Amino acid sequence: MSSKTFRNTRKIVPISQLNVCVPDLTLTFDLPGVPYFEPCFAATQYRDPVTGEPKYPNGHFTHQADGRDNDEADDDERGALLRSDDSALDDTNVWRKPLVGVVYEVTLSDYARIIATEGGGSSYIDVVVDCYPFPADFNPSDPVPSHPSTIPFRAHTLLAPARDTANACGKTGSNNGNSHLVRHPTYAQPSPRYMSLLVIGAKEHNLPDSYRTYLSSLHAYRITSRRQRLGQVLLCLLWVPSLLLVMTLARILADNRGRAPGWLAKLQRGLFGSIWWTYDVIFRKVFGDGERTAGT
Known part of the structure; x- marks a missing residue:
């Protein structure tokens, strides 16, 4: 949504634009990125019209299961987030x-x-x-309408x-490297960048206050120890050169629809799977x- 990214970085000049809501979809942060750098990206999933939760192959939204015991998780209790009277905000950050x-x-x-x-x-x-x-x-x-008129x-x-989240919740095992791309849908946090x-894009376009409050309430991923910083540096040295090469090739070899060759798309997915396996x-x-x- 940021004009700086859309117009300046990508060099895309829209013919027109319009603020909308889409009842069939909902916002998620479940697209894996790169650990320690960009842990996840925003995505969209189909939305359950009754609960408002994103739909996943093994049912609906599953609450955070990060491997900590219950007492430790209760002590953290997600920190002090900005709150709103809008019912779209709750403790699951969905x-x-x-x-x-x-x-x-x-x-x-x-x-393209x-x-x-x-x-x-x-x-x-x-x-x-x-839309x-x-x-x-x-x-x-005003609140975002659940049933727009x-x-x-x-x-x-x-x-x-949406991938099957069973692996991410520890219910099944797999030796397939790409299974490591299946992350728990609410665990990872996007980078501050x-x-x-x-947040800037939502403000630029004057989107609903409750939505902007929701975005501002989300915790961003931050490195808090020297061990993590060292891990970031080593992961960068190990994987980022290959990742940049594959992403550059994808742009150069893209067809007139913007799509990379099938073999390159498969290579890119395999590379991300290997990165997360290593992690x-x-x-x-x-x-x-x-x-x-x-x-958090």
Whole structure:
């Protein structure tokens, strides 16, 4: 949503834009990034219309299970977050209202550039959803409508396919390296840099206050020990050169739809799987948590 990223970094100039809500989707932070740097990214998942929770293959949303005992988890109790009277905010840090965002009208070439800069089709799938514009007289202090009354229109968006979270919750085992990409959907925290882009973008577009309060309430991942800092440096030396090479190739070799060749998309997924395998098997045990700030 940040204009700086969208217009300056990606060089995309929208033809028009409109603030909308999307009842069929909800905001999540369950797309794995790189431990210690960008633990996770924002994504969208299909939304249960009754509970407002994101839908996952093994049922619905599962509450945080981070491996700590109950007493330790109770002591932390997620810290002091900003609160709102809006029912979309609760202690699980899940946005239960419809997805809120901005629809951009762009050229086909610009849309291909968006696909290319979002992994070339290796991370997201393109879906078409009903978008409801906010009424002309909508006040940002008003609650986000669960059942919008405006006339919808159809728009493309990128959805991160929900993976089975059973592995992440410790219910099944797998020797497949890519199984390490299955993270618990609410455990990882985005980086301060990434959260800043979302918060600034929501402010720039004057999105609903409750949504902006929700974004501001989220904890960002921060390194709190020298061990973690050392782990960050070593992980960088081990994996970042290969990652940058693959991401650069994905942009160079993208077709006119912005999609990378199938073999390269598979290589990129395998690389991320290997990064998270290294983290789960070695780095987390030796250097500490690279997904979530200690004590949050």
